[in-house]
Amino acid sequence: MPEQTPRPTLESVAERAGVSRATASRVVNGGEGVREALREKVRRAVEELGYVPNPAARTLVTRHNRAIAVVVAEPGSRLFSDPFFAQQLRGIGRELSAADHQMVLMMVEDQHDYERVGRYLAGGHVDGALLFSLHQPDPLPDMARKVGLPFVVGGRPGWAGAESDRDLVYVDSDNRGGARLAVGHLRALGRTAIATVTGPLDQTSSLDRLDGYRDVLPDGDPALIAEGDFTPDGGGRAMAELLARRPDLDAVFAASDAMASGALRVLREAGRRIPEDVAVVGFDDVESIAAWTEPPLTTVRQDIEEMGRLMAGLLLRRLAGAGARPAAAAGAPRGLAPGGPTSVITPTRLILRASA
Amino acid sequence: MPEQTPRPTLESVAERAGVSRATASRVVNGGEGVREALREKVRRAVEELGYVPNPAARTLVTRHNRAIAVVVAEPGSRLFSDPFFAQQLRGIGRELSAADHQMVLMMVEDQHDYERVGRYLAGGHVDGALLFSLHQPDPLPDMARKVGLPFVVGGRPGWAGAESDRDLVYVDSDNRGGARLAVGHLRALGRTAIATVTGPLDQTSSLDRLDGYRDVLPDGDPALIAEGDFTPDGGGRAMAELLARRPDLDAVFAASDAMASGALRVLREAGRRIPEDVAVVGFDDVESIAAWTEPPLTTVRQDIEEMGRLMAGLLLRRLAGAGARPAAAAGAPRGLAPGGPTSVITPTRLILRASA
DNA sequence: CGGCCGACTGGGAGCGCTCTCACCGATGCT
DNA sequence: AGCATCGGTGAGAGCGCTCCCAGTCGGCCG
Numbered sequence: 001m002p003e004q005t006p007r008p009t010l011e012s013v014a015e016r017a018g019v020s021r022a023t024a025s026r027v028v029n030g031g032e033g034v035r036e037a038l039r040e041k042v043r044r045a046v047e048e049l050g051y052v053p054n055p056a057a058r059t060l061v062t063r064h065n066r067a068i069a070v071v072v073a074e075p076g077s078r079l080f081s082d083p084f085f086a087q088q089l090r091g092i093g094r095e096l097s098a099a100d101h102q103m104v105l106m107m108v109e110d111q112h113d114y115e116r117v118g119r120y121l122a123g124g125h126v127d128g129a130l131l132f133s134l135h136q137p138d139p140l141p142d143m144a145r146k147v148g149l150p151f152v153v154g155g156r157p158g159w160a161g162a163e164s165d166r167d168l169v170y171v172d173s174d175n176r177g178g179a180r181l182a183v184g185h186l187r188a189l190g191r192t193a194i195a196t197v198t199g200p201l202d203q204t205s206s207l208d209r210l211d212g213y214r215d216v217l218p219d220g221d222p223a224l225i226a227e228g229d230f231t232p233d234g235g236g237r238a239m240a241e242l243l244a245r246r247p248d249l250d251a252v253f254a255a256s257d258a259m260a261s262g263a264l265r266v267l268r269e270a271g272r273r274i275p276e277d278v279a280v281v282g283f284d285d286v287e288s289i290a291a292w293t294e295p296p297l298t299t300v301r302q303d304i305e306e307m308g309r310l311m312a313g314l315l316l317r318r319l320a321g322a323g324a325r326p327a328a329a330a331g332a333p334r335g336l337a338p339g340g341p342t343s344v345i346t347p348t349r350l351i352l353r354a355s356a
Numbered sequence: 357m358p359e360q361t362p363r364p365t366l367e368s369v370a371e372r373a374g375v376s377r378a379t380a381s382r383v384v385n386g387g388e389g390v391r392e393a394l395r396e397k398v399r400r401a402v403e404e405l406g407y408v409p410n411p412a413a414r415t416l417v418t419r420h421n422r423a424i425a426v427v428v429a430e431p432g433s434r435l436f437s438d439p440f441f442a443q444q445l446r447g448i449g450r451e452l453s454a455a456d457h458q459m460v461l462m463m464v465e466d467q468h469d470y471e472r473v474g475r476y477l478a479g480g481h482v483d484g485a486l487l488f489s490l491h492q493p494d495p496l497p498d499m500a501r502k503v504g505l506p507f508v509v510g511g512r513p514g515w516a517g518a519e520s521d522r523d524l525v526y527v528d529s530d531n532r533g534g535a536r537l538a539v540g541h542l543r544a545l546g547r548t549a550i551a552t553v554t555g556p557l558d559q560t561s562s563l564d565r566l567d568g569y570r571d572v573l574p575d576g577d578p579a580l581i582a583e584g585d586f587t588p589d590g591g592g593r594a595m596a597e598l599l600a601r602r603p604d605l606d607a608v609f610a611a612s613d614a615m616a617s618g619a620l621r622v623l624r625e626a627g628r629r630i631p632e633d634v635a636v637v638g639f640d641d642v643e644s645i646a647a648w649t650e651p652p653l654t655t656v657r658q659d660i661e662e663m664g665r666l667m668a669g670l671l672l673r674r675l676a677g678a679g680a681r682p683a684a685a686a687g688a689p690r691g692l693a694p695g696g697p698t699s700v701i702t703p704t705r706l707i708l709r710a711s712a
Numbered sequence: 713c714g715g716c717c718g719a720c721t722g723g724g725a726g727c728g729c730t731c732t733c734a735c736c737g738a739t740g741c742t
Numbered sequence: 743a744g745c746a747t748c749g750g751t752g753a754g755a756g757c758g759c760t761c762c763c764a765g766t767c768g769g770c771c772g
Contacts, residue, residue: 056480
């Protein structure tokens with residue numbers, strides 16, 4: 001940066017206040033154990049000089065920088081196509097800035113990026129990391145672990161062993177419970193042939209939602225299950241398939257609002273009235289979709305911002321050191337390690353609109 | 357951070373390689389002017405020790421940290437409700453990581469946050485800043501200027517004097533041209549009573565789009581103009597008003613897809629067929645909306661990711677120092693200061709679908 | 713009234729890295 | 743042969759801050 005005037009240093013503040021650098025430092029950092037008279041002098045000097053501590057110098061000795069990394073894998077994916085991501089960021093940002101920490105956003109798209117991120121995390125630029133959308137066995141957690149960097153994962157990790165990995169702390173919404181809510185509602189409506197359009201089955205959120213569907217319909221016809229891809233198009237295709245297999249279906253639970261909107265359109269084109277002929281329930285409650293479909297979509301809402309806040313809070317607590325357990329936050333804390341912090345599942349709830 | 361093993365320092369690398377710290381440093385930073393033999397030795401030492409440079413120490417002396425801040429005002433607003441923001445971030449991230457810079461995300465919600473951000477920018481945590489959604493005369497640019505921090509603004513600043521402020525460099529899409537495209541298309545279709553639903557008129561993007569509408573329809577009936585708020589609801593309300601004022605209207609240009617979706621619904625409820633009775637054109641081409649309305653929306657697309665990339669590129673070029681002018685990027689460079697970098701307007705184009 | 717204790721304060725040693733400059737041997741030139 | 747030159751290399755001085763440790767100075771106890 002082009003510095004116009006040489007920036008004031010702690011040294012200059014101390015000089016102006018007529019105290020030692022050590023004392024000035026004490027005042028700047030809270031002023032414990034410094035007589036009020038001196039404290040005031042230093043404060044005035046800081047004011048007059050417009051002194052701002054140099055974070056690099058501080059970090060050099062304290063070994064932390066009040067910053068955490070938010071690593072987002074595959075930004076090309078749905079993470080960037082719906083407001084999910086932005087809302088999550090907002091929650092994280094709020095929690096972090098309340099704790100006076102900064103958020104460093106990193107996007108991973110290809111192999112090369114993994115190295116970049118790995119180097120960054122290893123470099124000690126940040127005190128901790130929030131890892132998102134981990135699919136396959138992802139190298140990120142191991143990288144972080146290797147350099148001793150605390151981290152929290154967003155979304156239940158899906159690979160073998162992840163569940164039993166005691167320091168793999170994650171935050172996820174109650175996908176399974178939400179799906180149960182949706183399908184239960186459909187059944188309570190008296191529907192008897194309830195289909196489902198799932199998300200890609202290599203993602204835990206899709207799997208969990210499908211499990212919820214099965215919880216309610218343990219003996220369901222497999223022909224009533226079709227896989228989508230979280231896009232409106234895919235939802236439409238899956239719906240068409242479902243219609244071909246079971247023309248008699250009278251309800252559909254789509255595992256995302258986007259897929260539901262595609263399904264709605266296919267259903268309409270097939271001449272089905274909604275909700276009279278076929279009741280439809282979505283998932284996510286993405287405002288720009290759910291409230292504006294024709295008819296408005298009954299769906300399952302997850303508190304996305306809260307998830308972000310929770311993740312940040314969990315990480316912050318880990319940083320604070322101590323084995324401080326997270327207060328059982330909204331949702332059933334899922335005990336993993338008897339001694340460490342705990343993963344959290346946030347609740348979901350049904351939003352009733354016209355489609356079911 | 358809990359360091360398990362004391363992290364290797366440049367000193368230890370030098371020792372292991374049998375060279376001085378200075379030489380080791382040279383190798384780590386590119387290896388200019390070091391004999392191949394030594395270079396190799398150092399590289400091996402780095403490898404064996406798993407050495408990663410300490411960024412804080414480096415920043416302390418170089419005075420820059422390969423990081424830029426992305427400051428987003430009022431995250432509660434539309435910035436977070438449509439994918440606009442996420443896409444922009446993606447563009448910024450791509451450009452930045454190509455230049456090996458990091459992105460520090462800061463959200464400003466209230467007065468208190470302004471102070472926090474101001475302190476952060478003044479602290480030298482970052483080498484530059486990208487400022488978003490500046491409405492009223494915003495303190496941010498001045499803050500940045502005061503501490504000599506290079507910055508680029510997203511979206512044309514709207515207050516008096518901003519336009520003539522020669523180092524207020526911004527990137528915006530061609531809102532006015534896009535609106536001209538939309539309205540021109542409607543007119544070419546033979547429509548004679550073309551209405552428009554504007555965005556909130558305290559935002560330059562709304563104003564510019566309205567100007568584009570007027571460019572094509574200089575003698576239009578003011579009753580054909582209604583103000584919305586960029587939400588589907590607001591769009592619907594404005595549409596209803598328009599319908600009441602001019603029941604004979606046969607086309608509508610909505611200044612955002614979200615508002616268009618609301619307008620579509622009101623139009624449908626009023627029994628108008630689209631596009632037969634009323635042709636509708638939106639703005640933004642937000643995929644989750646435009647492609648899935650009933651009928652699919654003809655709209656104006658802006659390359660949002662490109663805007664992000666451009667902003668980052670502009671800033672990076674500023675940082676690189678030199679009066680290097682930005683290459684006239686896609687779009688008409690709008691000359692402000694004859695000597696400095698230049699604001700950029702990115703092109704928009706019409707996407708034809710069924711609604712018009 | 714001397715000695716101690718405790719609350720403050722200052723001195724100084726780094727944190728890990730970059731960068732200037734002096735130095736060194738090997739060339740190249742006159 | 744004598745001397746300026748030059749690519750390479752190392753020594754050392756900080757960058758601005760924190761924090762340990764020793765020193766100072768009242769006040770209070772015996």
